[in-house]
Amino acid sequence: MRRYYEEKNRFRVDAQMKIGLEEIPFEEVPPPPVATVFLQQHVGPAGRPLVKEKDHVKTGQKLSDGDEPLTVPVHSPVTGTVINFADLLHPVSGEKERAIVIEVDGDEEWEYMEIYQEPEKQSKDKIVERIREAGIVGLGGAAFPTHIKLSGQQVVDHLIINAKESDPNLACDVRLMLEKPEEITQGIEIIGRVLGVQKIMFATRTSEGELPRLEKVLHEKNITLAHIRPSYSVGSERLLVRELLGREVPPDKFPPDVGVVVHNVATCVAVAQAVIKGKPLIDRGLSFYSRETGGRNLWVRMGTPVEHILQYAGLKPENFDRVVLGSIMMGRGVPDIRVPLVKSIAGVVALTPQDEAPFENPYPCIRCGYCDLVCPVDIYPSLLLEASERGNTKFIKKLNVEACIDCSLCSYVCPSAIRVNPKQRIASN
């Protein structure tokens, strides 16, 4: 049986890769022989390195930090020796960026932060500082520094936990909900207390009874469980706020500007681990998929090269010719499998030569309007396509391209096989 997400105007997104994936527990991928840790793994300026070549580093040791408000530290995911500082291909930006290369050696040693056994007794400032110190960023893909969202600069009345996980290839958040319900709830409580919000909503696409342990603890803590309709686009933070509260977030603003803070469910786990166990963000759960191996949920250390993950999954080089990091709808293909995992990556998909490459031979636009019909933010990708091809910047502005959330639905439905994505297209022009 196929599985679909329902979008506007009767369009559907195939969520086939998800079938069965939610039932597969996390497997811990062993640390790689060499880890590559980028200094830049978040939105904001990168920190300065705190180690030098040949230094011995422990697992969890801080490797970089800085004084800028948006800077978050990165930590060593392994125990070993710093063998190199190099400018390497970044898996998200696609540019060469500074990375610390660590060769694993000896027995694993840990350097965690002080444990806060009773976090409710700590001051809000101390909690926020701990979250920053732990290098926590939004794990839903945006990688926005979490401590900034908790800094209380705006008055917020709602906290939404985004556990919607609507990308067709990801199921790692559902696994977290099944395997770590207590940590999720602890993280939510910590965040809720810092924000001092009136209402906390836990947004999930699962149906009632699917997550019995989590549902029970959320109920005990008086956290509203909101079952969201199965739709891919509603997973976007802005559309989730609209769906749940009817509030619209302008393109140049963020949810806190309309009184809402949204955190991903995986971020809640990282917050709980940082505050209660003193563990910095050095690993995360992700979903892996390839036609050869099927789906797997993996617990992977940051800095692990993708090639190590593929090897762990049992894939041979001839089995794939494209590797996508993150969402199959929004993530880029990487040119080199040696790129490492960074904090924002929640998925790895290895596509084989047998997998369809649907945008290989585009036709001219037939103006069927399908892209306009499916666009969840009601802009006109078809007209943006025409305007960008003609270089008509005035019309592009009139068409509100800034409202585009880059969800790729317009390309997904295009019968002419055009990668319509207006923001991407205009940026590349």
Add this chain to the structure above:
Amino acid sequence: MVDSKKHSHPLRPDLPPHIASGESKNRVMMKTCVAMCIPAILGVAAIGWNALWQILIAVATVLVLHFIIQVWERSTERMITYPSPSSPLVLGMIVGLSMPASSPYAVTVGVAALAMVIFKYFQGRVLYRKYINPAAASKTVLLAILSIIILFEDPLRVGMIFHPHHLRLDMISAEGFANAVAFYQTDTMTAAQSLIFWKTHGWIGGASGVGVLITGVIASYWIKLKWRIPLAFLVVMTVLATTMGLFTGGDPVSRIALHVFTGSVIFLAFFMATEPQSTPMPERAQYLFGVLLAVFTFILQLGGVLGGSIIALVVLNVFTPLFDKFGHKRAVGLGGGKHVA
């Protein structure tokens, strides 16, 4: 460790997305053909085998020309403008279904050829898009050229593609109108019944007005046609016809039957006025397009140009780039909502 240097296929850093819905241009075209088979079958059942020959001649003409153009494009190493015959096939069917069965075959061939070579191929190749509906434009041009035949003794037999006596019809007064529609009356049906359910004259594709209406509604849902255009077009035509009927004291039902269910309106509404490339994208602009199409068509009909909808359509098609600039929806997050910050 996997050695990427030994990787037999270098990785392709494709941009997102990496999956697609599976809908293709060919599938959309084939669905349109399947939908048009219903009016075609009804047309042949109502009018006879000649209707089938007309459709087949139009389709064959277009496909042969498509083949010749492709051979020429290949031999001159040009980019292939229409790699698949699916879109020419749709054009052939539209041409066939928009012809009267009485049309001389040569005229059908002429309309199909002009539509394919000038209004489809030339527009696609040179202008990168069809700005005007090929079938409607081709018929309009031939209508103008062949008007000269009006000077011949039996123009219909020589190749006239409209009935010249229509121009002398009094479509305004109640009596004049009653005389005009009487033509559709049969032994078993009144003129209105014949126009709505089963007519043996006019466009092949409009033989059963109700049949086309039902097929059109289903096709709009199935193929996701720009349904606002036929909706606005048919509603406004109905309102105008009813008003005219009441105003002139005639029978409003007959008015609606002629003005709305004639093939050039009902078939054109769903299968020509929704042609995607030559019609507007914003929803409100589509409504406006349909309203104006109705107004122009109605005026032409009152002047005795019963198939005037094709002229109205071609004129409006020209203004589609202008329509595209208006009536845009409010983008999410950009004002208007009460919760926007």
